[in-house]
Amino acid sequence: xxxxxxxxxxxxxxxxxxxxxxxxxxxxxxxxxxxxxxxxxxxxxxxxxxxxxxxxxxxxxxxxxxxxxxxxxxxxxxxxxxxxxxxxxxxxxxxxxxxxxxxxxxxxxxxxxxxxxxxxxxxxxxxxxxxxxxxxxxxxxxxxxxxxxxxxxxxxxxxxxxxxxxxxxxxxxxxxxxxxxxxxxxxxxxxxxxxxxxxxxxxxxxxxxxxxxxxxxxxxxxxxxxxxxxxxxxxxxxxxxxxxxxxxxxxxxxxxxxxxxxxxxxxxxxxxxxxxxxxxxxxxxxxxxxxxxxxxxxxxxxxxxxxxxxxxxxxxxxxxxxxxxxxxxxxx
Numbered sequence: 151x152x153x154x155x156x157x158x159x160x161x162x163x164x165x166x167x168x169x170x171x172x173x174x175x176x177x178x179x180x181x182x183x184x185x186x187x188x189x190x191x192x193x194x195x196x197x198x199x200x201x202x203x204x205x206x207x208x209x210x211x212x213x214x215x216x217x218x219x220x221x222x223x224x225x226x227x228x229x230x231x232x233x234x235x236x237x238x239x240x241x242x243x244x245x246x247x248x249x250x251x252x253x254x255x256x257x258x259x260x261x262x263x264x265x266x267x268x269x270x271x272x273x274x275x276x277x278x279x280x281x282x283x284x285x286x287x288x289x290x291x292x293x294x295x296x297x298x299x300x301x302x303x304x305x306x307x308x309x310x311x312x313x314x315x316x317x318x319x320x321x322x323x324x325x326x327x328x329x330x331x332x333x334x335x336x337x338x339x340x341x342x343x344x345x346x347x348x349x350x351x352x353x354x355x356x357x358x359x360x361x362x363x364x365x366x367x368x369x370x371x372x373x374x375x376x377x378x379x380x381x382x383x384x385x386x387x388x389x390x391x392x393x394x395x396x397x398x399x400x401x402x403x404x405x406x407x408x409x410x411x412x413x414x415x416x417x418x419x420x421x422x423x424x425x426x427x428x429x430x431x432x433x434x435x436x437x438x439x440x441x442x443x444x445x446x447x448x449x450x451x452x453x454x455x456x457x458x459x460x461x462x463x464x465x466x467x468x469x470x471x472x473x474x475x476x477x478x479x480x481x482x
Contacts, residue, residue: 209332220254221337223267223285228338230289238340239303244292245330247311250323256285268292268315304415306436327434357413357479359398360424366397367444367452373461375454380404385454385461387442391426394444400481406442413480419468421477423447429472436474445477 216224224245231241248254251269260269266288270276281287295314296302302310307330308323315323334340370393373384380389388406395402402412410428418427425445430438443453443466451466466473 209328212329249326362398363394367394414482415476425477
């Protein structure tokens, strides 16, 4: 009796999901039309790229113990960034680099001939000894090199910091991401460095393939999950996304970790139908991604989740465990 009842519920749920396919596709098309009429740019683009703010209490606690000298350097990093019309993401990168290299202090010593906030070396043509003790020069020099890095504003902030510093310990810059994000918000007076505006996602162009991709994915409901499968009879999570967007005329990489790089990033709360959502063992580290699903709008996703669970639609919470704070809009 219980098995029969469960089967009836599953069938009914699948039927209801299939019936909503046309509605979802219409909603996507309507949203694309609205976006195509023109969206004004936003003043803050710190969220366009992988960023994880961490827990506000932890970030606030770290920021709260900074000395007057450290806070003065943070203020200078932000003010120079503003003067140069650089985005809040640039300020965040510089803060993370400075905190990692010197603890945001203008040191007159360091490894070999390294000096200053960013531990730049005269012998490596960063500047003279006098220049590398001048905070204004140091910060401008950091920004000069940062903006020369291809795609610096699309990388995780710590990765961009490493591209400037070229440290032998590239992952250490990520440690200060939560605090730097907090400082950008509170010292730089930016509203939401992971959002930077309620509608920052609308600054991205519409995903013209979303409607077709959603239609395909919903047409596969009920098919079994098989690790490594890419259809047509079974799917794993990334295999379903691969075939859905292939049906829409767009190519994605094969695995979820690589699909994270297959489009423009935006805060997950600004996700639109057709955008991809990702889960990782460490939501602050995209290298730990292990699952991907397609957002349908109205708090729902379609996914091939795990062995024993067929392709299905379920409700998603933007605060659920392991969900990365960025969604990806494929092809944009």
